[in-house]
Amino acid sequence: MKVGYLGPRGTFTDLAVRSAFPDLEGIAYTTIPECIEAVKKEEVEIAVVPFENALEGSVNLTIDYLFHEETVPIKAELIVPIQQHLMVHPSQQKNWREVEKILSHPQAIAQSHKFLYHHFRGVTIEQMTSTAAAAKYISEHPELKMAAIANKIAAEKYKLTIVKENIHDYAFNHTRFIVLSRHNEENLSIQLKSTSVVKTTIMVTIPTDRAGGLHQVLSAFAWRQINLSKIESRPLKTGLGNYFFMIDINQSFDDILVKNAIEEIEALECTVKYLGSYQTYKVEEI
Amino acid sequence: MKVGYLGPRGTFTDLAVRSAFPDLEGIAYTTIPECIEAVKKEEVEIAVVPFENALEGSVNLTIDYLFHEETVPIKAELIVPIQQHLMVHPSQQKNWREVEKILSHPQAIAQSHKFLYHHFRGVTIEQMTSTAAAAKYISEHPELKMAAIANKIAAEKYKLTIVKENIHDYAFNHTRFIVLSRHNEENLSIQLKSTSVVKTTIMVTIPTDRAGGLHQVLSAFAWRQINLSKIESRPLKTGLGNYFFMIDINQSFDDILVKNAIEEIEALECTVKYLGSYQTYKVEEI
Known part of the structure; x- marks a missing residue:
């Protein structure tokens, strides 16, 4: 198996790849879209791209490309400490x-x-x-x-x-990387100990004419006591004020409550892109 | 009066300033933080900075600087067509x-x-x-x-x-600029016709241990039928997964319903930063 990552060699994405997949061949790509396209076109079986940083926030290019261009499933999340x-x-x-x-x-x-x-x-x-x-x-x-x-x-x-060593100002700084692949997670054989956290990521588009639409979506999760760890709005690119929402759910899609909540959101004429339900891994400080 | 803006001369921010304040002296600054600091330190009476683009999304630096560093009130919004x-x-x-x-x-x-x-x-x-x-x-x-x-x-x-002319791919592309000032809006004498839209912008921090906290905040608006035009999560910079929320409300703070909703959100131990309640202006295509 080959792993495409945001290069060049020696970046934090490279570090994430070496920690999770020490035995696989890494292929450096110049941009995030190229990494995603590489796994789409089966040049590589796995792609690793940055998703969110604790200080800078979401990596918009990753979110936007997965929504607007190519939806490749998320199979795992790697949390890497950023040490400069x-x-x-x-x-x-x-x-x-x-x-x-x-x-x-x-x-x-x-x-x-x-x-x-x-x-x-x-x-x-x-x-x-x-x-x-x-x-x-x-x-x-x-x-x-x-x-x-x-x-x-x-x-x-x-x-x-x-x-x-460690000249960075904030000790708590971490970056989330996502592992994109069409293969099952078991077959990727990630060489890290998984945390107990399972996440489900979806992208939701709400009909534009509906006031309080986001509240309605959140209600579907709230009364079921499903905890959301992140909600991010991103432009639909159809005009100012039109957004889709990326939502991280702190539970597995296998949970009947999560499945039903998402089903009902779709029944309310929202469009849901399901990106995946996946384990979270932590890379130890090195 | 002087207007600080994100320079150099000839940027879209400059264009916004010339349309709204044709008679005032414009002072170009190199970065968004410098613009905000300039109005804070009274080097200029007004600062104009980009806030959101229809394709690229929010200007994170503006949001983060207003939240983490200097809160200067928003007195107006200028919507500018982006023509390349x-x-x-x-x-x-x-x-x-x-x-x-x-x-x-x-x-x-x-x-x-x-x-x-x-x-x-x-x-x-x-x-x-x-x-x-x-x-x-x-x-x-x-x-x-x-x-x-x-x-x-x-x-x-x-x-x-x-x-x-007009070689840009999307005709609907616009950027929202915000007018920051300590002076009353009437005294800024904006030379554009205002639209009928009034917005209120707040930044909300929810106690971290509260599951469904965002849903609770949105409920305060939803049952009052107050329409929110935007919700954006940004990192609190205290660790992965900790956010504050920027919320645009499509109504004036003078509305008793808006005032009460915000009061109650605060009573629920959320921290609210009030950025302003302001008119929206459109710059015509030039």
């Missing part, structure tokens, strides 16, 4: 406090704001397309007094020395 | 079909995807930080065979020739 490290070329290891430039992805830079402010005030910060791209650049320029902010996998791949 | 045009330097006007490169902001490029595919397949597309920056670059390089995708204001400012 400061790394330099081994030849700069001794003088890392004197670096003149720090490279990284804008989000990683934002996530390490306090560290940079206290330790590298005035040093030039340069934005790169990914944390992995920053690490790669450093590895190719040993003579320059520069550092990258990236993860451990990137440090290993590009043979850089981590000079300061 | 293809423009070249006057010296390239005759040969515009032979351009070798097209520059624009990633969103404008995405919005003109079909046009580019049918008329400029194979031509290099280069991403710039804004549509205005693309227009500026073209104006400074008359000798290069290049075009920009930008709006009419940018064409005028940078003295470019529009060679193809």
Whole structure:
């Protein structure tokens, strides 16, 4: 089996893939739509893409592509701690406090704001397309007094020395990745211990002329005491004010209460896209 | 009075400001937080920032900054049609079909995807930080065979020739801008005809341990037949799965039903940030 992921090598998606599927071949794609298309076209059996970050919120491109373009079932969720490290070329290891430039992805830079402010005030910060791209650049320029902010996998791949671990401001930062596949979850053999959490994800479109439509949908879950862990509105792309809703339910679709709630929502002329009912896995801090 | 807006000159925010406040001095800021801080610190009396696009959805940075950092009241909403045009330097006007490169902001490029595919397949597309920056670059390089995708204001400012109008794929695309100010709306003297729509925007935090909390909040509006035009969940930044909700109500806060609903939501131990109750204005196509 092959696993497509949002590359290049050394990104947090790569880290998620290596933790969950250490024995499978990983194929890096440049964009989220390419990952989803790859599993759709059976170039790969599995695709792993980011879904939500604790600080930045949902990854809209993933949600929108699954709704508007290709609906591929979600078979698992991987929760990965986001740990950023400061790394330099081994030849700069001794003088890392004197670096003149720090490279990284804008989000990683934002996530390490306090560290940079206290330790590298005035040093030039340069934005790169990914944390992995920053690490790669450093590895190719040993003579320059520069550092990258990236993860451990990137440090290993590009043979850089981590000079300061865990420089991110918020210790609780995590990203949810989803595992997309047409195969059954049992056959994917995820090499992580599953948590007890099972989630069901649906996307609901409510008839536009119905006032209080979302309330009606939520009522179907509320009186059955079904807990929703997330509700997100996204544009239908038919005009301002028209939305669909992505809903995460903290229960399995096999539960008769969940099944009936969704059936009734459909009977109320809402359109429901069922994305999957799946286990949640946690990647340990590394 | 001065109006701060998300610059540089020639952006759609600039266009919104010129339509609503043609007689006021506009001050361009580089980022949305800087615009909001400017009105907070009274460098300007008014700030105009993007809030939501019909295709891309909410502008998360605006919502998050108003929730987490500085709450400045919303005094009006401006709805602007997003019209993208293809423009070249006057010296390239005759040969515009032979351009070798097209520059624009990633969103404008995405919005003109079909046009580019049918008329400029194979031509290099280069991403710039804004549509205005693309227009500026073209104006400074008359000798290069290049075009920009930008709006009419940018064409005028940078003295470019529009060679193809309205190349965007979706005619219904609009962006909502919000007018932030500590002054009363009457004193802002907006030079546009208001629509009949009045909106109230609130941000609600629900106690984390309460299952069905959002349903309870929506119930307070639903049984009173108060129509909500938008609900958006955004991360509280305290960990995955913790959200606040931004809610647009299609009624004035002066309405006793709205006032009571919000009062009761607060009595249920939800925290409510009141952003404002305001008129909606439409900028005509230009």
